[in-house]
Amino acid sequence: MKRTLQSSCASSIDDMKRNKLYTSFGFLLIAGYTWLLWNLKYSDMQENVTAHTICLFRRFTGIPCPSCGSTHALMALSQGRFTDAINYNPIGFVIGIAMLIIPIWIIADLLMKKESFYIVYRRLEQLLRKRWVAIPVILLIACNWIWNIYKFRY
Amino acid sequence: MDAQKVEMFLMANSKYFEAHQLPYIHEQLSKMDESRSLMLQTIEFRDPVTVLIVSILVGQFGVDRFLIGDTGLGFAKLFTCGGLGIWTIVDWFLIMGRTRETNFAKLMRLFY
Numbered sequence A: 001m002k003r004t005l006q007s008s009c010a011s012s013i014d015d016m017k018r019n020k021l022y023t024s025f026g027f028l029l030i031a032g033y034t035w036l037l038w039n040l041k042y043s044d045m046q047e048n049v050t051a052h053t054i055c056l057f058r059r060f061t062g063i064p065c066p067s068c069g070s071t072h073a074l075m076a077l078s079q080g081r082f083t084d085a086i087n088y089n090p091i092g093f094v095i096g097i098a099m100l101i102i103p104i105w106i107i108a109d110l111l112m113k114k115e116s117f118y119i120v121y122r123r124l125e126q127l128l129r130k131r132w133v134a135i136p137v138i139l140l141i142a143c144n145w146i147w148n149i150y151k152f153r154y
Numbered sequence B: 001m002d003a004q005k006v007e008m009f010l011m012a013n014s015k016y017f018e019a020h021q022l023p024y025i026h027e028q029l030s031k032m033d034e035s036r037s038l039m040l041q042t043i044e045f046r047d048p049v050t051v052l053i054v055s056i057l058v059g060q061f062g063v064d065r066f067l068i069g070d071t072g073l074g075f076a077k078l079f080t081c082g083g084l085g086i087w088t089i090v091d092w093f094l095i096m097g098r099t100r101e102t103n104f105a106k107l108m109r110l111f112y
Helices: A002-042 A056-061 A070-078 A082-088 A091-112 A116-129 A131-152 B003-016 B019-031 B034-042 B048-061 B063-068 B071-079 B086-111
Strands: none
Touching: A002 A070, A002 A091, A002 A116, A056 B048, A070 A082, A070 A091, A082 A091, A091 A116, A091 B071, A116 A131, A116 B071, A131 B071, B003 B019, B003 B048, B003 B086, B019 B086, B034 B086, B048 B063, B048 B071, B048 B086, B063 B071, B063 B086, B071 B086
């Protein structure tokens, strides 16, 4: 009896975590698309970037963060300019793919009452926690950051 | 675990958890056998205030989330420039509660 209570508690905690995850990604995606579409419509990419940046780090220190320029990269991607996209920020590709796949995946999960995205997310998270994965990823991000600083210093 | 040790643990570690969780922790610790009390000392809890400071200073890079163990969200935060800046600010308010949540989860793993 105690086991069943425990496992049903555990599964409802899992449900809560899954719902929280899906809601968080939902908000992120909505914010991301809104930002991207707003930029595509209203911003001129030649303008002084620092004035319009959402990067708090760059506002305060003048130094770009590892993902600065990804908005421009996404805009270039949406217009098919792949080389430009890489030059703005390669992370734009990662974000672009995520922004395409994740909404479809989450909606499919909700429709089919499954939680495949949640399960895969948890597995990826466990994978990322391992040193032999985390260190190369962090090194890649660090290299990208250095490249960013080199590109964006005015 | 004997009552004195339980009291000592709670006195030293109450800041890591939410107030309403403390009675439950007290109960579970009292029921727990001695063999696990050693493991209790190996758990690494994060101080919510430290994580808050980290969040304010370098929250944009997701370091605050990495510290608590939310690796996936940490990378998401890093890749999106602190979730377009909004998540950075939101986390300033959420992170302390979340730290206490993960501390509690770490402790719970000991009981089951």
